[in-house]
Amino acid sequence: MTAGGRRPRRRTYHHGDLRQELLRVAEEIILERGVDGFTLREAARRLGVSPAAPAHHFGDARGLLTEVAAEGFRELAQELTAADKSGGSDLTARLHAQGAAYVRFALKRPARFQLMFRHDKHDTANPEFKDVARQAYGVLENAIRAATRTAADESLTPDGYALLLAHWSIVHGFAHLVLGGEISAMKAGSDVTDEALLDSLLPQMLKHLRIP
């Protein structure tokens, strides 16, 4: 048991891997206390390190959280890409697979997911962050381009753009409803597992999306 108030003591003066460990516990804390519940002091406490130590690696909380969020976009882009490929040449299958991957990511990494869209917690000057976020977006855009026969050098048609947003909105909204507890509140009594949501409910929802 690695209980809450514990302050592990190191034997060495240097931590060795403080930077990585800070990124890890940040996510842990957000999961337990929400994005706004994160504090640098708590992160330091959990690693048995002085409150001033994190500043050495990230400057401030915003810097640390931005890196957590960036890592989230990197992972999301990766999983969207893998899902996209799994759809083969079937354009509808590609979009459905991407949608499932999006929601699966949100459920697997709720802390990161919520942080990723909290721009007030990001360091807007970080160029890396913008880059990886755009990359994740690009995976969806490419599938929409294929579905609407739009070459990479053309701009999306208004309708293609509307389809892109409809798709993004539906999976983004569903992820938020699930994480917010709206779905389980609605079906009070019968407890819904993540598997049921992903394997049965979400595909049924996506079938209602009209894809050219």
Place this chain on the structure above:
Amino acid sequence: MTAGGRRPRRRTYHHGDLRQELLRVAEEIILERGVDGFTLREAARRLGVSPAAPAHHFGDARGLLTEVAAEGFRELAQELTAADKSGGSDLTARLHAQGAAYVRFALKRPARFQLMFRHDKHDTANPEFKDVARQAYGVLENAIRAATRTAADESLTPDGYALLLAHWSIVHGFAHLVLGGEISAMKAGSDVTDEALLDSLLPQMLKHLRIP
């Protein structure tokens, strides 16, 4: 100008309308600083009242915020109902109108909207709150029942349920993307007005939703 640091002084000992005014400034503060930026002291400060005064009416911050959220659900239910009626006997029109009303509400009252889904900020013991939230949900459910020919005493079919969630997810997700700044970030340069989002983009998106 009712600037930030100002502390208006009353002439009377009793405020007269402190309860209502607290609900009003709560929304004002959330709009400026986010849901987590709200504090009882700041609310008291803005009304020129001692920090202990709010406790008299709401107990604590959770109590106050729950009432703001409840009022939001009341208003949302009202606007969804009005929109639903405007659709006449056309089932698709009813759902599209409800969708537009949902997003319009979110854009008109961003502070309330975001608070309404922050269950960690609500007093879960408040029965009124659950009631009005269920009522708003009921307006959507009724339209889905009509669209899927499901009587009030039957339970929704799996497909009807999937359609309900697809519709809710799409408008909920879109509202979050807009409020989170994702849409304007995407179309950087060309600034998008709320009117354009509501009158042109959203209807196009909803057209992609397949309704029986």
Place this chain on the structure above:
DNA sequence: TGTACATCAGTGAACGCGCGTTCACTGATGTAC
């Protein structure tokens, strides 16, 4: 291979801040007779 020294990573005490809440209080209002 050894040594001097710069740089890096972390310490821990201290600071000032704004917060929620408590407390004994007081001014205003409403009501019973």
Place this chain on the structure above:
DNA sequence: TGTACATCAGTGAACGCGCGTTCACTGATGTAC
């Protein structure tokens, strides 16, 4: 119509708390020669 008194609404000083950040510091590491 007047008065006594209970209740209600707000005061303002005080408390303890956890926070981010600063500071002079020190132990460990890496590098030039």
